[in-house]
Amino acid sequence: MATQHSRSAARMMMTPAVFLLLVWMLVPLSMTLWFSVRRFLPLRGGDQGFVGLENYIRFISSSAFWPAIQTTLVIVGGILLISVIFGILLALLLDQPMWGQGIVRILIIAPFFVMPTVSALVWKNMFMDPVNGLFAHLWRFFGGEPVVWLSDAPIGSIILIVSWQWLPFATLILLTAIQSLDSEQLEAAEMDGASPLARFGYIILPHLSRAITIVVLIQTIFLLSIFAEIFVTTGGAFGSRTLTYLIYQRVLESQNVGLGSAGGVYAIILANIVALFLMRIVGKNLDN
Amino acid sequence: MARAVSTNRKALNTAIAWGIGFLIFFPILWTILTSFKTEAEAIANPPVFLNFDWTLENYAIVQERSNYMRFLWNSVFIAGGSTVLGVIVAVPAAWSMAFVPSRRTKDILLWMLSTKMLPAVGVLYPIYLLSIELGVLDNRYALVVILMLINLPIIVWMLYTYFREIPVEILEAARMDGARLREEIFYVLTPMAVPGIASTLLLNFILAWNEAFWTLNLTAVDAAPLTAFIASYSSPEGLFFAKLSAASTMAIAPILILGWFSQKQLVRGLTFGAVK
Numbered sequence: 001m002a003t004q005h006s007r008s009a010a011r012m013m014m015t016p017a018v019f020l021l022l023v024w025m026l027v028p029l030s031m032t033l034w035f036s037v038r039r040f041l042p043l044r045g046g047d048q049g050f051v052g053l054e055n056y057i058r059f060i061s062s063s064a065f066w067p068a069i070q071t072t073l074v075i076v077g078g079i080l081l082i083s084v085i086f087g088i089l090l091a092l093l094l095d096q097p098m099w100g101q102g103i104v105r106i107l108i109i110a111p112f113f114v115m116p117t118v119s120a121l122v123w124k125n126m127f128m129d130p131v132n133g134l135f136a137h138l139w140r141f142f143g144g145e146p147v148v149w150l151s152d153a154p155i156g157s158i159i160l161i162v163s164w165q166w167l168p169f170a171t172l173i174l175l176t177a178i179q180s181l182d183s184e185q186l187e188a189a190e191m192d193g194a195s196p197l198a199r200f201g202y203i204i205l206p207h208l209s210r211a212i213t214i215v216v217l218i219q220t221i222f223l224l225s226i227f228a229e230i231f232v233t234t235g236g237a238f239g240s241r242t243l244t245y246l247i248y249q250r251v252l253e254s255q256n257v258g259l260g261s262a263g264g265v266y267a268i269i270l271a272n273i274v275a276l277f278l279m280r281i282v283g284k285n286l287d288n
Numbered sequence: 289m290a291r292a293v294s295t296n297r298k299a300l301n302t303a304i305a306w307g308i309g310f311l312i313f314f315p316i317l318w319t320i321l322t323s324f325k326t327e328a329e330a331i332a333n334p335p336v337f338l339n340f341d342w343t344l345e346n347y348a349i350v351q352e353r354s355n356y357m358r359f360l361w362n363s364v365f366i367a368g369g370s371t372v373l374g375v376i377v378a379v380p381a382a383w384s385m386a387f388v389p390s391r392r393t394k395d396i397l398l399w400m401l402s403t404k405m406l407p408a409v410g411v412l413y414p415i416y417l418l419s420i421e422l423g424v425l426d427n428r429y430a431l432v433v434i435l436m437l438i439n440l441p442i443i444v445w446m447l448y449t450y451f452r453e454i455p456v457e458i459l460e461a462a463r464m465d466g467a468r469l470r471e472e473i474f475y476v477l478t479p480m481a482v483p484g485i486a487s488t489l490l491l492n493f494i495l496a497w498n499e500a501f502w503t504l505n506l507t508a509v510d511a512a513p514l515t516a517f518i519a520s521y522s523s524p525e526g527l528f529f530a531k532l533s534a535a536s537t538m539a540i541a542p543i544l545i546l547g548w549f550s551q552k553q554l555v556r557g558l559t560f561g562a563v564k
Contacts, residue, residue: 006388006469007388007390009384009388009469010384010385010387010388010390011384013380013381013383013384014380014381014384014385014396016377016380016381017377017378017380017381017400017440017444018381018396018400020377020437020440021400021403021437021440021441024403024437025403025406027414027418028411028414028415028418029406029410029411029414031411031413031414031417031418032410032411032413032414035413035414090308093301093304093305093308094305096301096305097297097298097301098298098301098302098305099298099302100302100306101305103309104305104306104308104309105309105551106548106551107309107310107312107313108308108309108312108313109547109548109551109554110312110313110316110544110547110548111312111313111315111316112547112554113494113498113540113543113544113546113547113548114316114498114540114543114544115497115498115500115514115515115518115539115540115543116498116500116515117500117504117515117516117518117519117522118319118518118536118539118540119315121518121519121521121522121532121536122315122318122319122532122533122536123315124522125528125529125532126315126318126319126322126529126532126533127315132331132333132529134318134335137333137334137335140333141334164312164315167312168312169554169558172551172554172555173555173558173559173563176555176563177563210562210563211563214559214562214563218558218559221405224407225407225408225409225501227408227409227500227501227504228500228501228504228515228519231504231519231522232518232519232522233522244407244409247409247410247412248409248412248505251409251412251413251416252412252413252416252505257413260412260413261413264407264409264410264411264412264413265410267407267409267410268406268407268410270407271405271406271407271410272402272405274405275401275402275405278405279398279401279402281562282398282401282560282561282562283394283398285561285562286394286397286398286561
């Protein structure tokens, strides 16, 4: 087995990666913590000293905070629901025998590889534009009045755009999980007279539970920080401002770094709560 | 064992699946088609699907107006550079964790993962400020380093899960035959590790190509990659659907093709080995 020599060599080999990530994590993080307890307005007087927890309190008590939290939860929750439910349905469908399965898979996974700024702008203009968008054409065709999607239903529109990008991801992972299911078990259940619904509820769904949990956790972490999709569509207007976007505006647009940093600390705590659950599952998987 | 299924059933599955696949793919298809239309045809009502005069002029206009090649080169440079650099740093780390595990290996792996979950916006100002102080705002090399650090945890993890599948017995046999560490790495390990490394490169190139938080916030003119170039279309002027489509098609086409090759690795890479 590993000798003392190879062990110390192994430690050496690990050092660059560990060191870089440690610096990458600690330096910005401690700066954020430092700014968060100071009154810091780069364009209006710079660093004006220690203010304790004032930024933390002001960030939470500002009128923009709770709407932003609500928007974040609705957007993340909506996308999760859509991608898990339709992801399971699509995965079940793709698992069925059919012609050209590989091509269908390619078609379905494609949106995941589209750059966020591209997908947001294509949806915003070519589909949701109230004058020239395809949806407007479609609405007029059926005698309806075109909807101004991004100002009348901004949250729904963003959910649609981002779901389009993430549904493929959920589908692909759930499909991988379904395909690892032992088909003999399903056949046995079928022969014992279990209905398709019972087979789904008692065999497939329990088998998928871990994959579903992982989809939910990973997507939550990515979705909590969606940025480009809001940046190029509504710019945070019409009540579509998420926590991430609110912090971005505080830091870079209104250059209130102290306040924004306090918000950043909240975002980090929120992401860490989700991350803890994900790490537990991933960690368990490492043991076997 | 595939079970016998009636042809009707199979035909029905095929029809539904192709229908849904077409629907999901439609926005991409529509973008590609629109990129070959004139601006007038791009907004025509009723929309024209295939029966229009195909033209390449939008591609020419996009290139001429905005020097598209520079953005493309920035994307290639940033995504490629960060990926290659990341793999160079990660291979030794993943190798040692996979083959000489210690009590702390698991903790280190999970800790690395936790750095990936740090929300970018939480450290936006520090990174912005450091970039200014170091004079590297709107600098390609700075973005190479930042994107390398962002994707490093995923790269380490992917490589680790690949390396762990290489049977240790082979390494032990090589050692018994008198191979030294260097020979072990070059002649035994490397040939078996190449497919895993290639997949890791591929997936991380895609992730870096599409990264749109740091590339939007830390670039202006010189270092702006395609993500930022496309974002500049968010304030429309006149008729621009066909030009937007041409720019978009050029930005996503190379990645779509690479992406189709990396479907399998995507699952492994983004679930950290928890779903295979």
